[in-house]
Amino acid sequence: MPSSLKLEKISKRFEIEYVLKDFNLDIAEGEFVAILGPSGCGKTTLLRIICGLEEPTIGKVFLDNHDITNDEPKERNIALVFQNYALYPHKSVYDNLSLNLKFSGFSKDVIQTKVNFIAKMLNIEGLLDRRPKSLSGGENQRVALGRAIIRNPKIFLFDEPLSNLDADLRIKMREELRSLHKELNTTMVYVTHDQIEAMSLGQKIVILKSGVIQQVGTPESIYNEPANRFVAEFIGYPKMNFFSPQIQDGKMFIGGQMINYPSTISIPKVDFQLGIRPRDIHILDGSISLEINSFDYQGNSWLINCSIGDHKIILQTTHSEHDQENINIDFDWDKVFFFDKNDGTLIKQ
Numbered sequence: 001m002p003s004s005l006k007l008e009k010i011s012k013r014f015e016i017e018y019v020l021k022d023f024n025l026d027i028a029e030g031e032f033v034a035i036l037g038p039s040g041c042g043k044t045t046l047l048r049i050i051c052g053l054e055e056p057t058i059g060k061v062f063l064d065n066h067d068i069t070n071d072e073p074k075e076r077n078i079a080l081v082f083q084n085y086a087l088y089p090h091k092s093v094y095d096n097l098s099l100n101l102k103f104s105g106f107s108k109d110v111i112q113t114k115v116n117f118i119a120k121m122l123n124i125e126g127l128l129d130r131r132p133k134s135l136s137g138g139e140n141q142r143v144a145l146g147r148a149i150i151r152n153p154k155i156f157l158f159d160e161p162l163s164n165l166d167a168d169l170r171i172k173m174r175e176e177l178r179s180l181h182k183e184l185n186t187t188m189v190y191v192t193h194d195q196i197e198a199m200s201l202g203q204k205i206v207i208l209k210s211g212v213i214q215q216v217g218t219p220e221s222i223y224n225e226p227a228n229r230f231v232a233e234f235i236g237y238p239k240m241n242f243f244s245p246q247i248q249d250g251k252m253f254i255g256g257q258m259i260n261y262p263s264t265i266s267i268p269k270v271d272f273q274l275g276i277r278p279r280d281i282h283i284l285d286g287s288i289s290l291e292i293n294s295f296d297y298q299g300n301s302w303l304i305n306c307s308i309g310d311h312k313i314i315l316q317t318t319h320s321e322h323d324q325e326n327i328n329i330d331f332d333w334d335k336v337f338f339f340d341k342n343d344g345t346l347i348k349q
């Protein structure tokens with residue numbers, strides 16, 4: 001049975017600064033949770049608190065409903081896999097995989113069986129005699145994974161484990177991690193600043209900014225209903241466009257141009273920003289006229305960088321026939337978001 005994890009009101013202060021603030025999260029048995037946020041937002045600190053390398057200033061950590069806040073790291077049986085592998089450079093892959101078992105007193109035969117089993121699972125059987133420095137990044141990361149798996153931990157924590165790999169290998173390893181999760185059915189917490197990695201791996205995503213949770217949800221719910229402007233801007237590529245329209249007598253203006261909107265839209269009563277993703281802008285015969293600045297060919301689509309008055313706007317389209325100077329667009333108003341200009345929260349329609 002996989003383990004559950006509960007983080008209750010966790011805050012962490014280094015000297016005078018809080019790097020995690022009132023962090024509450026329930027992770028179900030066998031769940032794959034991605035913690036996503038920019039550099040310095042507290043992701044690594046959170047993992048270090050879960051595995052016991054750091055103490056929370058306030059709050060508690062529960063593993064399978066037992067309070068483990070004061071337990072030593074080795075009592076927790078939680079494995080942490082890093083970006084830089086943390087392997088013993090002068091020991092063989094076999095020794096790297098087996099050393100912990102040896103220290104725990106397992107017999108040679110049992111160790112051999114376990115190492116062979118894990119090596120087969122990760123496709124590194126041919127590397128057992130080699131040393132880490134003679135291996136590629138992807139191979140090293142597999143060995144690091146193997147060293148974590150062989151301990152049969154209750155929970156896996158991953159700290160940006162794919163950041164050192166090239167783009168192709170990252171995609172391959174993502175796929176491998178996904179099938180590993182399926183095969184092991186162990187609870188996994190995966191920290192990254194890469195939204196694509198989080199969206200493709202996480203069953204649940206937690207978005208963190210300056211140590212404060214911004215939103216928790218499935219990848220789809222976060223993309224389709226971002227809780228605030230920060231989340232809306234962080235998730236999705238190319239980034240969402242934002243405008244601060246002027247409202248006069250119920251009419252909306254952006255960059256001096258009047259923007260027609262359907263009667264189903266109610267203009268917020270507070271100061272607001274309007275957000276629309278580049279792919280949710282229709283480019284054929286629309287009523288909003290834009291000046292084209294440049295084209296960015298993406299292979300399967302075009303990004304068109306435009307201006308409306310002083311405002312920049314990016315469109316994404318698969319339509320290949322473009323005028324070179326101007327374009328008439330319309331917003332897909334079902335995909336338009338309104339955010340409170342003061343605190344950034346989503347204003348629901």
Ligand code: ATP
Nearest residue numbers: 014015019037038039040041042043044045046193
């Ligand atoms: P990155 O993606 O760059 O690794 P992160 O989201 O993992 O960043 P953390 O490493 O958790 O962020 O750091 C959060 C903040 O806490 C940073 O401002 C960092 O400088 C600070 N910090 C981390 N560890 C300590 C420490 N031991 N003493 C003082 N400040 C620390």
